[in-house]
Amino acid sequence: MQRIIDSILSNKDVLVFIILLLFSLYLLVDSNHYHQSKLNNLSNNFVKVLFKESSYIKEYFNLKNENKKLVEENLNLKNIFYSSQEILNDSILISQKYFFSSAKIISNNFSFSKNYLMIDKGTKHGIKKEMGVASKNGIIGIIVDVTENYSSVMSILNINSKINAKINNSFHFGTLEWIGTNPNILNLNDVPKIANVKIGDSIVTGGMSTIFPENINIGVVFKIDSISASNYYKIKVKLTNDMTSARNVYVINNKHKKEMESLKFFSN
Amino acid sequence: MNTLNINIIIRFFLLVLVQGLVFNKFDLFGIYDPYVSVVFVLVFPIKINRISFLIISFFFGLTLDYFTNSLGVNAAAFTIIAFFKPFIMNFVFGNFYNPHGVKMIKHYIMESTIYQKILYILLIILIHHFVMFSLESFAIDQLAIIIKKTIYNSFLSLIFCFTFIYLLVQNER
Numbered sequence: 001m002q003r004i005i006d007s008i009l010s011n012k013d014v015l016v017f018i019i020l021l022l023f024s025l026y027l028l029v030d031s032n033h034y035h036q037s038k039l040n041n042l043s044n045n046f047v048k049v050l051f052k053e054s055s056y057i058k059e060y061f062n063l064k065n066e067n068k069k070l071v072e073e074n075l076n077l078k079n080i081f082y083s084s085q086e087i088l089n090d091s092i093l094i095s096q097k098y099f100f101s102s103a104k105i106i107s108n109n110f111s112f113s114k115n116y117l118m119i120d121k122g123t124k125h126g127i128k129k130e131m132g133v134a135s136k137n138g139i140i141g142i143i144v145d146v147t148e149n150y151s152s153v154m155s156i157l158n159i160n161s162k163i164n165a166k167i168n169n170s171f172h173f174g175t176l177e178w179i180g181t182n183p184n185i186l187n188l189n190d191v192p193k194i195a196n197v198k199i200g201d202s203i204v205t206g207g208m209s210t211i212f213p214e215n216i217n218i219g220v221v222f223k224i225d226s227i228s229a230s231n232y233y234k235i236k237v238k239l240t241n242d243m244t245s246a247r248n249v250y251v252i253n254n255k256h257k258k259e260m261e262s263l264k265f266f267s268n
Numbered sequence: 269m270n271t272l273n274i275n276i277i278i279r280f281f282l283l284v285l286v287q288g289l290v291f292n293k294f295d296l297f298g299i300y301d302p303y304v305s306v307v308f309v310l311v312f313p314i315k316i317n318r319i320s321f322l323i324i325s326f327f328f329g330l331t332l333d334y335f336t337n338s339l340g341v342n343a344a345a346f347t348i349i350a351f352f353k354p355f356i357m358n359f360v361f362g363n364f365y366n367p368h369g370v371k372m373i374k375h376y377i378m379e380s381t382i383y384q385k386i387l388y389i390l391l392i393i394l395i396h397h398f399v400m401f402s403l404e405s406f407a408i409d410q411l412a413i414i415i416k417k418t419i420y421n422s423f424l425s426l427i428f429c430f431t432f433i434y435l436l437v438q439n440e441r
């Protein structure tokens with residue numbers, strides 16, 4: 001012990017130098033946005049590669065389950081295809097508004113209050129900011145950042161995310177928010193008391209934004225709080241989509257987004 | 269307080285103000301500035317112990333950073349040159365260098381040969397500029413630009429520092 005203290009004391013110049021240098025580097029990175037983003041990029045690139053490798057391995061163990069899910073989904077789609085009365089022809093493709101492309105989640109998080117996911121598609125595959133992400137059971141989130149091969153998705157399990165939702169088969173809509181505790185329960189606020197809501201009603205996307213098309217499943221009504229002082233219900237929604245085990249997702253590209261946003265007051 | 273401490277305080281404020289208000293806006297050919305603030309480290313008295321020298325240089329750099337709004341760049345550069353100054357003096361002045369004796373920094377600057385003076389000033393300026401420009405751009409792929417900027421700025425700084433040292437040290441009592 002005495003020797004350690006001695007060696008520190010004999011090199012105290014170097015120690016002070018290193019402390020001052022580290023402190024100035026800390027100031028540099030902490031107070032300048034340019035340096036901060038540069039450093040973030042560097043570490044992100046490194047972490048993304050790790051995530052991808054580990055997700056390859058995990059994928060292998062989940063193959064059986066994934067196959068089962070895909071078969072189910074195929075069946076579902078076939079049912080819809082054969083039962084629909086519409087005649088498919090070329091003109092439908094031209095007037096199609098939403099395009100879907102598949103992606104895979106390579107890192108998922110639900111333990112923080114601001115959760116982000118990462119998917120393995122980026123600008124190379126035509127992904128842009130503010131596109132919606134959904135799985136076969138329901139919505140997942142909104143893309144907030146894109147690099148060449150990857151993008152990060154703000155999960156609906158993020159206290160900053162606000163999603164327009166409505167009660168199925170009615171036109172009463174509200175805002176879907178998460179309070180940051182249970183990853184299965186979301187709050188649907190701003191639904192007026194005039195609406196006829198029952199426990200077990202299903203909640204779907206409202207189609208009032210440029211991100212998600214109408215009528216994508218979100219969940220079912222689980223509990224209704226009505227506060228006498230307010231004109232709005234406080235509805236708790238149980239997600240049909242298990243956010244903690246989602247893997248294969250679709251990115252939704254709204255072809256008319258620019259046109260819709262060019263109307264000045266639409267986004268308000 | 270003796271004259272040594274008063275000299276340091278006067279130089280601190282004089283050089284910060286001159287650098288921050290005048291020479292940062294020099295802009296020769298649009299981008300090249302002389303960094304006369306390095307004079308503060310170049311003529312810092314040898315008798316003051318190294319730890320206080322390091323800490324004073326750090327705060328000198330930090331004060332300069334407030335003028336350019338680039339917190340930490342100059343602080344790191346000045347800490348590094350303050351740390352390497354004794355080694356460089358040992359290398360440049362050889363057996364003329366005597367850190368524990370009675371010689372003052374004035375003697376080194378006035379009584380050495382012209383090559384020693386230029387080498388001493390240029391080495392410290394080169395280290396300072398290289399550290400400063402690399403921290404400023406913070407990217408390895410811009411190394412060629414950093415080196416080019418370092419060399420051009422160093423020649424400009426050399427001329428101004430030389431003049432400044434003569435003005436400051438010659439009139440010192």
